[in-house]
Amino acid sequence: MKISNKNAEHYIWGGSCDGWDLVKNEELSVILEKMPPNTKEVRHFHSKSQQFFFVLSGSGTIEINGEVILLNKFEGVEIPPFTLHQMKNESNEEIEFLVISQPNSRGDRVLSS
Template sequence: MISSENAEHYIWGEKCDGWYLVNRQDMLIIHEKMPPGTQEKRHYHSVSRQFFFVLEGILTMELAGEMQEIGARQGIEIPPGAKHQARNSSDAAVEFIVISHPTTRGDRSDLTEG
């Protein structure tokens, strides 16, 4: 059994937490937690398709220039090549699951702001 209690933990971005639930070349599943006011770098994946599923809070996803708010028990699919950025614009932490197929390792291109 795997959970965020016993999974490998990492810190990313501006004090955000992540836990590897499945970490294989053909699939990556992570549980992430973003404190209020944090965001990741805008980027895209050439091959990997992702699905973000919110457990608690509200995740703001910029996807191809459009902002979408995803609430608890809602999800959004990010196709390969789609420029995107996850943000927590709310006053509370947001927790979500990200499923990537195949893994995003070596398949991320960060974009410059502006």
């Protein structure tokens, strides 16, 4: 079955950010996320999941273990398990990106203290 943000399961996170579950099973998660300007996720890590963030439009910053990395369109970064990270949109434009997790990261998020 063909999948897109038109027919995928949608949810809102962080009050104003969108997510669409494009692939959602035990072994793999692919999520399309959209962040409005000046939004950010909560700093956290995963104890099992490795992730790959890949920007489709706009540009954002991701903080990984205290290092800030600028991600422009068609750039990505891999995040191993137990690695603190936080995606941010500090720009004046919307950002869209993919978050690919293996295995699925649901229930595997540990917030930073």
